[in-house]
Amino acid sequence: MAPDSRARTVTERRDLRALPKAHLHLHFTGSMRHTTLLELAERDGVRLPDALVEDWPPTLSAADEKGWFRFQRLYDVARAVLRTEDDVRRLVREAAEDDAADGGVWTEIQVDPSGYAARFGGITAMTDLVLDAVADASRATGLGMAVVIAANRTRHPLDARTLARLAAQYADRGVVGFGLSNDERRGSTLDFGPAFAIAERAGLLLVPHGGELRGADHVRTCLDALHPGRLGHGVRSVEDPAVLDRVVEAGIALEVCPTSNVSLGVYPDLASVPVPRLLAAGATVALGADDPLLFGPRLLGQYEAVRDAHGLDDDTLAELARMSLRASRAPSDVLARALADVDAWSTGQ
Incomplete structure (x- = not known):
């Protein structure tokens, strides 16, 4: 192919920002803009480590316990700058603005209210605040939004049951799922089964972390x-x-976060993240940014990353967007409209 012909081919690729998509793996504090972190820290005299200032985005690895501890320490420092209700509302509004700018039409933001309870009046008050902020942000941006309440697997499983009951109480008020986050090498997954049973009885979508820092054996444990x-x-x-095969047959969507997989050392580079292999096996893949505050790229960046690393064509990228939408808890009217818009994007209309 002549050089000028190749350039035209690359240029003719459709604009991924215009591709409607859902964002299903986005953590609350990790959704914060880096500029907002710096501003809030300066306001209150919070000294940030160099990894969150000059060296941002930080060089991370979770290959061992020390590496994960460093990641968690940075996350905890970032959480500490959220000191007022307006800070929480700003974080949610900006996350909505950023997803909408990236072509998002639906976002499910994941929060562990217990991580903020001491400052904001308890887990119920924090949940009320987040849901109110989500409703306001959705009205202001036009982005559909919902909340996933997540337990922390480094805490006692009884705490997870408390959060599951909380999530169940809000099942018809903006909470659509129940998750389990943090280092999947910590604690016993089996011990969290009762909490997930509570959420399951409430009709919530169950969305635990699994199959990132641990391998396929732990995926099997999560399924069981x-x-x-x-x-x-x-x-x-x-x-x-x-x-x-079990994942595919059960129709379980995988919230794949390419740039965080590389940042945490799960894979050495973006070309090694097995998105094509998952798709070839028939898996449902929903791309997510995880914690853009610590990893850098947001939702659009995940689509750009897999396009560039794997040479995915526009039809495949459109199907990834459809998968994200179908795997969401978006209302039927939002889903139908978004899928029609993906078809229009795919055909160039």
């Missing part, structure tokens, strides 16, 4: 013990064809 409708990450299910 937690009955997920989606898996946070789940990429390492490719390591066992039988496990991947």
Whole structure:
């Protein structure tokens, strides 16, 4: 192919920003803009580590316990700058603005209210605040939004039951799912089964993390013990064809976050993130940014990353967007309109 012909081919690729998509793996504090972190820290005299200032985005690895501890420490520092209700509302509004600018039409933001309870009046008050902020942000931006309440697997499983009951109380008021986050190498997944049973009885979507820092064996454990409708990450299910077959047959969507997988050392580079292998096996893949505050790229960046790293064509990227929408808890009218818009994008109309 002549150089000028190649340039035209690249230029003719459709604009991914215009591709309607859902964002299903976005953590609350991790959704904060870096500029907002710096501004809030300066306001209150919070000294940030160099990794969150001059060296941002930080160089991270979760290959060992020390690496994960460093990641968690940075996350905790970032959480500490959220000191007022207006800070929370600003974070949610800006996350909505950023997703909408990236072509998002629906976002499910994941929060552990217990991580903010001491400052904001308890887990119920924090949940009320987040849901109110989400409703305001949705009205202001036109982005559909909902909340996933997530337990922390480094805390006692009884705490997870408390959060599951809380999530159940809000099942018809903006909370659509129940998750389990933090280092999946910590604690026993089986111990969280009762909490997920509470959420399951309430009709919530079950979305635990699994298959990122641990392999396919842990995906199997999650399937058996937690009955997920989606898996946070789940990429390492490719390591066992039988496990991947179970995921595909059950229709469990995988919330794949390419740039965070590389940043945390799960894979050495974007070309190694097994998106094509998952798609070839028939898996449902929903791309997510995870924690853009710590990893850099937001939702659009995930689509750009897999396009560039794997050479995915526009039809495949459109199907990834459809998968994200179908795996969401978006209302039927939002879903139908968004899918029609994906078809229009795909055909160039």
